[in-house]
Amino acid sequence: MSKKTLLNSKDIEIILHRLACELIENHNDFSNTVLIGLQPRGTYLANRLTALLKNEYSIKDLKLGLLDITFYRDDFRRRDSPLAATSTEIDFLIEDKKVVIIDDVLFSGRSIRAALTAIQSFGRPESIELLVLIDRRFSRHLPIQPNYKGRQVDAINEEKVLVSWKETHKKDAVYIEVK
Amino acid sequence: MDQLSVEHLLGIKYLKATDIDLIFKTADHFKEVINRPIKKVPSLRDITIANLFFENSTRTKLSFELAEKRLSADVINFSASQSSVKKGETLIDTVNNILSMKVDIVVMRHGNVGAGVFLSKHVNAKIINAGDGTHEHPTQALLDSYSIREKLGTVKGKKIVIVGDILHSRVALSNIFALQLQGAQVKVCGPTTLIPKYITSLGVEVETNLKKALEWCDVANVLRVQHERMDIKYFPSTREYTQLFGINKDVLDNLGKKIVIMHPGPINRGVEITSEVADSDQSIILNQVENGVAVRMAVIYLLAQQIKR
Numbered sequence: 001m002s003k004k005t006l007l008n009s010k011d012i013e014i015i016l017h018r019l020a021c022e023l024i025e026n027h028n029d030f031s032n033t034v035l036i037g038l039q040p041r042g043t044y045l046a047n048r049l050t051a052l053l054k055n056e057y058s059i060k061d062l063k064l065g066l067l068d069i070t071f072y073r074d075d076f077r078r079r080d081s082p083l084a085a086t087s088t089e090i091d092f093l094i095e096d097k098k099v100v101i102i103d104d105v106l107f108s109g110r111s112i113r114a115a116l117t118a119i120q121s122f123g124r125p126e127s128i129e130l131l132v133l134i135d136r137r138f139s140r141h142l143p144i145q146p147n148y149k150g151r152q153v154d155a156i157n158e159e160k161v162l163v164s165w166k167e168t169h170k171k172d173a174v175y176i177e178v179k
Numbered sequence: 180m181d182q183l184s185v186e187h188l189l190g191i192k193y194l195k196a197t198d199i200d201l202i203f204k205t206a207d208h209f210k211e212v213i214n215r216p217i218k219k220v221p222s223l224r225d226i227t228i229a230n231l232f233f234e235n236s237t238r239t240k241l242s243f244e245l246a247e248k249r250l251s252a253d254v255i256n257f258s259a260s261q262s263s264v265k266k267g268e269t270l271i272d273t274v275n276n277i278l279s280m281k282v283d284i285v286v287m288r289h290g291n292v293g294a295g296v297f298l299s300k301h302v303n304a305k306i307i308n309a310g311d312g313t314h315e316h317p318t319q320a321l322l323d324s325y326s327i328r329e330k331l332g333t334v335k336g337k338k339i340v341i342v343g344d345i346l347h348s349r350v351a352l353s354n355i356f357a358l359q360l361q362g363a364q365v366k367v368c369g370p371t372t373l374i375p376k377y378i379t380s381l382g383v384e385v386e387t388n389l390k391k392a393l394e395w396c397d398v399a400n401v402l403r404v405q406h407e408r409m410d411i412k413y414f415p416s417t418r419e420y421t422q423l424f425g426i427n428k429d430v431l432d433n434l435g436k437k438i439v440i441m442h443p444g445p446i447n448r449g450v451e452i453t454s455e456v457a458d459s460d461q462s463i464i465l466n467q468v469e470n471g472v473a474v475r476m477a478v479i480y481l482l483a484q485q486i487k488r
Binding site: 068070071072076077082083085087088093117118120121122123 | 181182205207208211212215216217218219220221222250480481483484486487488
C-alpha cells in the first residue's frame with residue numbers, strides 16, 4: 001500500500017481562499033444564502049470556509065448548518081456494519097434560501113443524493129449548489145456535479161482519497177492511497 | 180456503530196446496559212428529526228410493520244404507529260376486538276396469516292405473560308413487545324429512563340420510587356430492570372397487598388409510607404391502580420387509597436425539595452395524582468409522551484437494521 005500526497009497544507013490554503021472568493025462572487029453578502037456542511041467529514045471544510053469568510057472577507061451574517069444524512073442513505077441494511085448517525089444542527093429554516101452543500105470528497109454522488117432529500121425536511125430552498133474539496137471525476141453513479149470544486153482527481157476505483165485536517169490529524173493534506 | 184445484542188425487544192431483562200445506551204443515542208437523533216418542519220425520514224421505506232393489539236391501548240398504539248410512519252415504514256393495524264380472534268383463531272395462526280402478507284416487524288400487545296417470547300420462537304419476524312400481561316413493557320421503561328436522563332442529565336445514581344399498583348404493573352417491572360441496569364436505586368411504594376411478595380429479591384426496597392418514599396427520591400414514577408386486572412379487593416376503598424398513596428400539592432410542597440413527577444398514563448386524576456400535580460412544572464408527563472415516539476423510532480430503526488434481504 002502506497003500513499004501519495006495530492007495536496008499539501010499550502011495548496012489547501014490557496015484552494016480555500018479561491019473557493020471563498022468564488023462563493024462571494026455568486027452570493028455577495030450571503031444575506032439569502034446558507035451553508036450546509038455534511039456530517040461527519042464535510043463539517044471540517046464547512047467550518048474552515050465559514051471562518052475564512054468571516055475573518056478574512058468580513059462576511060458578517062453567515063449561517064452554517066450541519067446535516068447528518070444517515071437516515072436518508074440508500075444503503076441502509078445493505079452494508080456489513082451498521083451506520084452510525086451524527087447530529088444535525090440546523091437551527092434555521094431554509095425556505096426560499098440559496099443553499100450551498102459542502103462535503104470533502106465527491107465520489108459516487110450517493111451521499112449528495114441523500115443530502116438533497118434530507119435538506120427538504122427543512123423547507124423548500126430557492127436553489128441548491130454543491131461545493132467539494134475533491135471531485136473524483138470518473139466514479140459517479142448518479143448525474144450529480146459540483147458547482148465549486150477544489151481539485152479534480154482522476155483516481156481509479158481501487159485508489160482511495162484521504163483528506164486530513166489540522167483539527168483531527170494535526171495537518172492539512174490530501175493523499176491518494178493505492179492498495 | 181454498535182448493534183443491539185438482541186434480535187427482538189421482548190423485555191428489558193434481555194438487554195445489556197450498552198443496548199440502552201445505543202437506543203438513547205439513536206433516540207437523540209430522532210428527537211431532533213421529530214422537531215423539524217418535516218418530521219419524516221425515509222430509512223424504512225421497504226419495511227412493513229404490523230401492530231397487533233390484543234389488549235386496549237391509546238398512547239402506546241398511537242406512539243408506535245407515529246414512530247413507524249415517521250420512519251416511512253408501511254403499517255398495518257390490528258385490534259383483537261375487531262378480528263377473527265373472537266372466532267377462535269389461535270395466536271400463531273393469526274400472526275402467521277399476517278406474516279404471509281410479508282411483514283418484517285411485529286409490534287404486539289397481549290394479555291398473556293410471555294406472549295412475545297412465545298411468538299419469537301415460532302414466527303420469522305422481529306418482535307417488539309408492547310406489553311405482555313403483567314410482565315414487561317420495555318419501550319415504556321426505555322422512554323421513562325430517557326425522560327429522566329433528559330431532565331436530570333443521567334440515570335446513574337439517581338433515586339427513583341415507583342408508587343402505586345406494583346403487583347399488576349408491567350411498567351413497574353420493566354422500569355426496575357431498566358433503572359437498575361443503568362445504575363439507579365429503586366424503591367417501590369404502595370399498599371402491601373399491591374406489592375409482589377418476592378419483589379425484594381430483585382434488589383428493590385419496599386416503603387409503605389408515601390411521605391418517607393418521596394423524601395428519599397429524586398423522581399417519583401406514579402402508576403395507576405389497575406382495577407381491570409383485579410379479581411379481588413386489594414384495598415378498602417379508592418378514597419382510602421388516595422388518602423394514603425395519592426400525590427397532591429401539599430405532600431410535594433412539604434418535602435423541602437423539588438422532585439420530578441412521572442406517570443406512564445392513563446392518569447386517574449384525583450386518585451393516584453391530583454390535577455394540580457399532574458399539570459405542574461414538576462411533572463414531565465407530556466415530555467414522556469414526546470420522548471416515547473423518539474425512543475420507539477430508535478428501537479424500530481435498530482432492529483430493522485438487522486433485517487437482511
